[in-house]
Amino acid sequence: MIIGGGLAGLSAAMTLRGRKKIFLAEKETRFGGLAATVRKGGFHFDYSGHLLHLRWPETTRLILGALGSNVRRIRRDARVFAHGRWTPYPFQANLAAMPPRVRSECVSGFLRALAAGGGAPGDGTGRLCPQSVPGALRPAGSETFDKWSGRVFGAGISRYFMLPYNAKLWQYPLGRLTTEWCAPFVPVPSPGDIIKGAYGAGRRAIGYNAVFHYPKKGGIGALASALAMKAGETHLGIEAERVDLRARTARVRHFGEISFKRLINTAPLDEFVAMCSDAPAAVRRAAGLLRRNTVYVLNIGARGVKSDMHWGYFPGTGFPFYRAGIASNFSRALAPSGEASFYIEIATDGRALDLESAEKACVAGLRACGLIKDARQVTEKMWLKIPCAYVIYDADRARALPVISGWLKERGARSIGRYGAWKYSFMEESVKEGLEAGREILAGRS
Ligand SMILES: Cc1cc2nc3c(=O)[nH]c(=O)nc-3n(C[C@H](O)[C@H](O)[C@H](O)COP(=O)(O)OP(=O)(O)OC[C@H]3O[C@@H](n4cnc5c(N)ncnc54)[C@H](O)[C@@H]3O)c2cc1C
Structure with missing residues (x-):
């Protein structure tokens, strides 16, 4: 059983396909998790900028191979x-x-x-x-x-x-x-x-993202779609609600109870522990120590944007956002002809954002830094919320993870990916962890 059809879950399924019977449950009605793309009014919006920073030969080959001719290599223009x-x-x-x-x-x-x-x-x-x-x-x-x-x-x-x-x-x-x-x-x-x-x-050209790859068409969701075609038996719109790792059973919405031999989780680790009916109190307490922030992404379509920049960082307190980018500068196909698309990222500690006032402040911020001249240039808007965006690294995380991973190991379950492993990582790493988890199962390692 694989929980989650993001890049980690799909890569694990691809590795196991044809060799093991797989049941992949994805609670959303589309694959890709955070690396998905949504459409509105002729725009394709990602869950903020999602650029491929490739560093390992095998996963580079796999990702570029899956995208085929639908990918471009781009030199970063970040400011x-x-x-x-x-x-x-x-x-x-x-x-x-x-x-x-x-x-x-x-x-x-x-x-x-x-x-x-x-x-x-x-x-x-x-x-x-x-x-x-x-x-x-x-x-x-x-x-x-x-x-x-x-x-x-x-x-x-x-x-x-x-x-x-x-x-x-x-x-x-x-x-x-x-x-x-x-x-x-x-x-x-x-x-x-x-x-x-x-x-x-x-x-x-300094730093891990000086050069990146991005699909020519379809947004970053094109990668998950390509991997999903190779992933075998997958189910959309069904949520794993409860897992018993000792009995090796799970309750899945719309399916009821199922049995599994091996389990790979890619859902956020704190939510996964909460779902495990056999988790001991110490493990639940440890999961309660894990913290995360929330990111709200305001996607904006606008006319008459002149900048070639890919994205910018905003340390100043006069801007509510920490980063804003122009996605249509990675791929023209993300916006209708003559228009540009921005993604603007605001983080909170989990508190709800007042979207109306945040939207006004974002547009004012774009004007203040010269990316647009006038609010009337804006033609489209769409908020996307990432409830679990960056996991917090602190002493509690360092104390909690060994307790949780020790218990999962005892039970022979794997928890991988950015949120399953509770870390700051990137798309290629989720793919790598999916491949590795699949291979360990094929090799018979519990
Ligand atoms: C703001 C932001 C910007 C980023 N930018 C980049 C970037 O530029 N480049 C880069 O490489 N990476 C970037 N990342 C990181 C990247 O998004 C992740 O590393 C990667 O997409 C994680 O994939 P995953 O499969 O591990 O997890 P996810 O994408 O979270 O997939 C987990 C899946 O599990 C599903 N799920 C959860 N609970 C259940 C359940 N109970 N039952 C069934 N399904 C469930 C979810 O719906 C989801 O589809 C960014 C992340 C953030 C937050």
Whole structure:
């Protein structure tokens, strides 16, 4: 049994197809999970920007093979809007556009951090991955984000970008947010790149997403549709409601009780534990410690948009959103001719957003940064809500996960994917975990 028809569940089903009898239950009426695309008024809207950052040969071949000729490779044009002006992303390697006072505070803060033994690691690739970062600079699980940022980037870069941007994104105190997630996602340029970027032309191709792939047509949902065709017996619109891992039975809406030999879960881990009737009290308590934020995505269609930018980061408190992008700049087919489509992301700590006032503030924000000139350019709007968007990394998560995964292991069940494994990951990783879980089952590993 596989719970969930997102990329992780579909990839597991593809691996098992023809070798094991599969029952894949997806509660929505479409595949793809977060990597789905919805249509409205001639627009295709994703659940915010969903770009393929491919790094492993096997999954790259699988994903590009599934998309066939329906995919394009794109060089990122991402920017940061700060102090009333745009600078290329990442901020820390492109300080030249900032006002002189801000720039010198950032550079002197960085040099002080370097002298104190922190400072960016200087591997020159600008990519921060665990292997390339000397041990002392590697984010230690227990180090909090505010301390890590100050140690690695110094006070100025932290004050003007790292802290305000991440506070908006995570909606969780940065003095409690731990840093295990930072490695692939926060680019740490070399000291040389930081200095060059402050006094000359900065390097733009830094970070994990400098180049990405995206479908030419159909939005990111085209990938899930392609994988679903290879996934065998799958069921849409049916929800796993209750699971008993000891008895190996599940209650599935519209189907009733079914039996399984092996189970792969891809639903959010806290919800999955709540669904398991045989979960002991300690495991339920551990699941109760898991926290997540919620992201509301306002999709907007607009006429007369001139920018070529793919997306921008907004650390400033004057903007309610942390990021906004122009999806039709990845694929013209996402918007009707002559129009552009924006996605605008606002995070909350789970609290409901007042959509009417948020919408006004978003349109005002687009005007303030010059992406549109007039609210009358807007032709279409659609809110999409992601109730479980980013899982919170903190001491409670570190305590809870071993308790839950230890119990799941005892019961021979797997919980994979971004939310099943409760981590900050990306589409390719969900595909990889699906393939691996399927293979372990084929190899007879419980
Ligand atoms: C704002 C945002 C932006 C992102 N941008 C990118 C990006 O640019 N590039 C990138 O690579 N990744 C991005 N991601 C991450 C990406 O969306 C995920 O890594 C990936 O889609 C997760 O796939 P999954 O299969 O693990 O989980 P999901 O997509 O969550 O799939 C789980 C599935 O389980 C189903 N389900 C849940 N409960 C039940 C139940 N009880 N019964 C049956 N079915 C159930 C759900 O409906 C869902 O379809 C982004 C994520 C967010 C939040």
